Amino acid sequence: xxEWTTPGKLSAKGIIGMNRRNIRYIxxxxxxxxxxxxxxxxxxxxxxxxxxxxxxxxxxxxxTQFGVKRLGELLAPQSGFVIKPAKGSGGKGILVVDRxxxxxxxxxxGARMSLSDVERHVSNILSGLYxxxxxxxxxxxxxxxxxxxxxxxxxxxxxxxIRVIVFKGYPxxxxxxxxxxxxxxxxxxxxxxxxxxxxxxxxxxxxxVQFDRTRHDHPDTGHELISLAIPDWPxxxxxxxxxxxxxxxxxxxxxxxxxxxxxxxxxELNARPGLAIQMANGEGLRRRLDLVEAQPEGVSPEERVAFxxxxxxxxxxxxxxxxx
Amino acid sequence: xxxxxxxxxxxxxxxxxxxxxxxxxxxxxxxxxxxxxRQVWEVEAQVNFTALGxxxxxxxxxxxxxxxxxxxxxxxxSPGFGLSFIEKDExxxxxxxxxxxxxxxxxxxxxxxxxxPSNPPPRLASPPPQRDIVWERPYDTxxxxxxxxxxxxxxxxxxxxxxxxxxxxxxxxxxxARLLLTQFERTxxxxxxxxxxxxxxxxVSGLRLEDGRRRQSLSSWVQVFDGEQWAxxxxxxxxxxxxxxxxxxxxxxxxxxxxxxxxxxxxxxxxIARNQPAAAAVRNQLADDTxxxxxxxxxxxxxxxxxxxxxxxxxGALVVVLLRILVGIKTSGTFMPVLIALAFIQTSLATxxxxxxxxxxxxxxxxxxxSYLNLLLVARVTAVIITVIGIISVFSVLAYRFGLNAxxxxxxxxxxxxAWTIERMSILWEEEGPKEVLIQxxxxxxxxxxxxxxxxxxWVRHITFNFLGVxxxxxxxxxxxxxxxxxxxxxxxxxxxVTEE
Ligand SMILES: Nc1ncnc2c1ncn2[C@@H]1O[C@H](COP(=O)(O)OP(=O)(O)O)[C@@H](O)[C@H]1O
Ligand SMILES: [Mg+2]
Numbered sequence: 001x002x003e004w005t006t007p008g009k010l011s012a013k014g015i016i017g018m019n020r021r022n023i024r025y026i027x028x029x030x031x032x033x034x035x036x037x038x039x040x041x042x043x044x045x046x047x048x049x050x051x052x053x054x055x056x057x058x059x060x061x062x063x064t065q066f067g068v069k070r071l072g073e074l075l076a077p078q079s080g081f082v083i084k085p086a087k088g089s090g091g092k093g094i095l096v097v098d099r100x101x102x103x104x105x106x107x108x109x110g111a112r113m114s115l116s117d118v119e120r121h122v123s124n125i126l127s128g129l130y131x132x133x134x135x136x137x138x139x140x141x142x143x144x145x146x147x148x149x150x151x152x153x154x155x156x157x158x159x160x161x162i163r164v165i166v167f168k169g170y171p172x173x174x175x176x177x178x179x180x181x182x183x184x185x186x187x188x189x190x191x192x193x194x195x196x197x198x199x200x201x202x203x204x205x206x207x208x209v210q211f212d213r214t215r216h217d218h219p220d221t222g223h224e225l226i227s228l229a230i231p232d233w234p235x236x237x238x239x240x241x242x243x244x245x246x247x248x249x250x251x252x253x254x255x256x257x258x259x260x261x262x263x264x265x266x267x268e269l270n271a272r273p274g275l276a277i278q279m280a281n282g283e284g285l286r287r288r289l290d291l292v293e294a295q296p297e298g299v300s301p302e303e304r305v306a307f308x309x310x311x312x313x314x315x316x317x318x319x320x321x322x323x324x
Numbered sequence: 325x326x327x328x329x330x331x332x333x334x335x336x337x338x339x340x341x342x343x344x345x346x347x348x349x350x351x352x353x354x355x356x357x358x359x360x361x362r363q364v365w366e367v368e369a370q371v372n373f374t375a376l377g378x379x380x381x382x383x384x385x386x387x388x389x390x391x392x393x394x395x396x397x398x399x400x401x402s403p404g405f406g407l408s409f410i411e412k413d414e415x416x417x418x419x420x421x422x423x424x425x426x427x428x429x430x431x432x433x434x435x436x437x438x439x440x441p442s443n444p445p446p447r448l449a450s451p452p453p454q455r456d457i458v459w460e461r462p463y464d465t466x467x468x469x470x471x472x473x474x475x476x477x478x479x480x481x482x483x484x485x486x487x488x489x490x491x492x493x494x495x496x497x498x499x500x501a502r503l504l505l506t507q508f509e510r511t512x513x514x515x516x517x518x519x520x521x522x523x524x525x526x527x528v529s530g531l532r533l534e535d536g537r538r539r540q541s542l543s544s545w546v547q548v549f550d551g552e553q554w555a556x557x558x559x560x561x562x563x564x565x566x567x568x569x570x571x572x573x574x575x576x577x578x579x580x581x582x583x584x585x586x587x588x589x590x591x592x593x594x595x596i597a598r599n600q601p602a603a604a605a606v607r608n609q610l611a612d613d614t615x616x617x618x619x620x621x622x623x624x625x626x627x628x629x630x631x632x633x634x635x636x637x638x639x640g641a642l643v644v645v646l647l648r649i650l651v652g653i654k655t656s657g658t659f660m661p662v663l664i665a666l667a668f669i670q671t672s673l674a675t676x677x678x679x680x681x682x683x684x685x686x687x688x689x690x691x692x693x694x695s696y697l698n699l700l701l702v703a704r705v706t707a708v709i710i711t712v713i714g715i716i717s718v719f720s721v722l723a724y725r726f727g728l729n730a731x732x733x734x735x736x737x738x739x740x741x742x743a744w745t746i747e748r749m750s751i752l753w754e755e756e757g758p759k760e761v762l763i764q765x766x767x768x769x770x771x772x773x774x775x776x777x778x779x780x781x782x783w784v785r786h787i788t789f790n791f792l793g794v795x796x797x798x799x800x801x802x803x804x805x806x807x808x809x810x811x812x813x814x815x816x817x818x819x820x821x822v823t824e825e
Contacts, residue, residue: 005823
């Protein structure tokens with residue numbers, strides 16, 4: 001039937017829709033009181049520090065229009081940095097600066113910005129332009145992540161991040177998000193990044209999607225996606241699983257990055273993670289969530305990771321596609 | 325966490341809403357559709373008498389709401405007279421009084437009565453007490469024989485009354501009946517005979533409603549009680565049952581008109597029928613019905629008109645809820661489409677759409693310039709608001725110059741909402757590109773048009789305004805939808821590729 005499928009087929013695949021996610025998981029397992037911990041990236045960072053979870057270094061914050069004038073001083077010693085609204089989401093308002101050349105700030109796409117362009121951007125962040133509900137906000141200046149060389153062929157002009165859905169502390173599903181020309185150096189799927197489903201057991205690629213449709217290669221680099229394998233995978237899962245204890249949120253989207261020198265890091269947390277991860281994995285979340293729901297409380301992160309790797313293992317579909 | 329209290333709440337809201345709605349339909353005769361016509365009778369009673377130059381007290385029976393009719397409003401005209409309405413033992417009466425009057429006097433009483441075929445009969449009045457009936461000779465034997473005869477041929481009070489009235493039929497009158505009629509008036513006589521046979525009965529006076537009639541008088545009827553129900557009999561023909569056009573004016577066996585301090589008193593009636601849209605007829609109802617009717621319909625007309633719009637908002641919101649939760653359409657600003665739809669109601673759809681698109685697209689162009697100025701958010705949105713006002717003024721003047729009066733209604737647009745819409749669209753454009761602007765803008769506009777069609781529907785307007793219980797039903801419905809965990813329609817397309825392998 002062309003473009004459409006039926007509810008029966010979707011639920012047979014265990015696909016979870018927006019309404020079910022909102023009521024059954026976010027509504028039930030995420031206490032509203034805890035949202036500020038993850039909706040405010042500054043709070044997340046400070047909290048992560050207390051729990052010894054590594055995050056990209058904080059260069060500074062700008063919280064007043066007056067502070068905008070001193071932005072130049074703050075940025076002077078930096079060669080690459082990222083400016084983001086503390087309460088932003090979905091990649092909105094994130095400015096990634098790769099390097100500084102002769103007083104100009106160069107974005108991953110090569111576009112140049114003057115200092116006053118950057119100042120304007122920060123001023124917009126402060127007035128709440130990119131933030132939830134348009135409330136006044138704070139701008140964070142973060143060190144640029146030097147991502148792992150082994151992954152550079154898979155991404156275009158930006159840092160790929162790894163989204164792990166952590167349910168009651170169990171990593172249930174993961175995907176890597178590769179930035180593209182369309183997504184402008186940010187790895188947010190609805191902006192055009194490619195999502196690659198990852199096997200929870202091994203951290204290897206399962207299949208790829210862009211704009212909710214299947215992909216086998218990167219649209220800009222043309223590199224095939226199948227050979228993608230995340231180094232240090234168990235550490236990364238453990239880090240992600242630990243975010244449950246850190247925040248108390250039962251249904252959590254963790255965004256992890258791999259730094260060349262410091263290994264897996266927590267980039268940010270999400271109390272309302274999107275559903276596209278199901279597309280990237282070619283599988284619904286339902287079965288895995290049901291299984292985790294049946295597990296007792298009070299299991300250590302190490303045991304939870306082991307449980308997930310045992311139960312949620314998958315055989316790569318890209319391998320079969322490539323082999324055929 | 326048990327969901328039981330939730331479903332209980334939804335159930336209570338729903339049932340209360342349905343009950344209130346049915347109550348208004350059946351008790352208060354509010355029709356389901358706005359177009360339904362209702363017949364409203366305007367009946368005028370004119371009391372004439374000659375005053376004797378002393379204190380005057382005029383006491384007249386008044387009609388009440390009854391089977392088949394509902395009393396809407398009433399007026400009197402009686403210069404110089406004191407007036408009070410008295411309600412006693414279910415009988416309503418008007419009393420006019422004056423210290424001194426002489427010569428010919430006229431008093432007027434007008435009632436508006438709604439023809440309401442399903443108006444239930446009033447609660448059973450207690451039957452009148454039996455009096456001991458004493459006849460003089462030779463009437464006692466005649467009466468006894470008549471009763472005897474009818475009794476033997478009947479089974480219950482109603483058949484007895486029928487048989488008795490039969491014997492007073494013009495053609496079939498026997499000796500006994502004729503003898504009694506020489507001495508007594510027909511209706512009181514019949515009541516008397518019925519009472520003597522231990523059948524509860526009374527005389528009532530009714531007015532036959534015939535359009536355009538003047539100088540009519542009341543006719544008397546015999547009302548018989550069989551222990552459970554009252555039935556009406558025509559004393560002249562013996563026919564049982566109330567004619568559809570009979571309005572009972574006095575139904576308690578009392579005098580229709582009593583005048584102290586005057587002579588030659590009589591009352592006559594004139595009447596006309598008007599067909600009114602049902603909604604208007606409803607509006608004229610006396611607002612004192614019951615607690616359930618403490619509603620906004622007792623407010624002055626102007627405030628009611630305001631509420632008519634306010635009560636539509638939940639309908640618009642319901643459309644948004646349906647489209648977002650069941651279909652999965654994205655809109656810019658959750659309830660912005662409802663406000664736009666409200667503006668469409670004032671402007672009409674075509675003008676509204678054109679106006680909206682014009683204002684927003686010109687606004688976007690100007691806003692893109694503002695974004696170069698590097699302003700603080702609040703200042704920038706304010707600048708956009710002023711821009712929107714400017715655009716609207718220019719369009720109004722242009723429309724007026726070109727003779728397009730419809731263009732003037734563009735001022736009904738909520739300007740601050742428009743400004744925010746422009747602001748959001750413009751950010752969306754910068755951040756996610758024109759495609760997303762089209763998706764969200766189109767989604768908003770589509771939602772607004774659907775909300776408009778729902779809110780502008782005459783039937784919906786009629787129902788929401790006249791049945792407040794519907795608000796509770798809507799509430800229950802929205803609570804239920806808020807609980808829906810199934811797929812959204814558009815997700816069936818979004819997730820399609822997953823189901824392919
Ligand atoms: N410190 C950083 N260095 C390099 N890229 C970054 C950095 N922070 C964010 N990004 C890029 O921006 C994207 C979105 O950032 P994130 O912090 O997840 O914000 P959001 O809540 O908007 O998704 C990331 O996926 C990544 O590609
Ligand atoms: Mg993110």
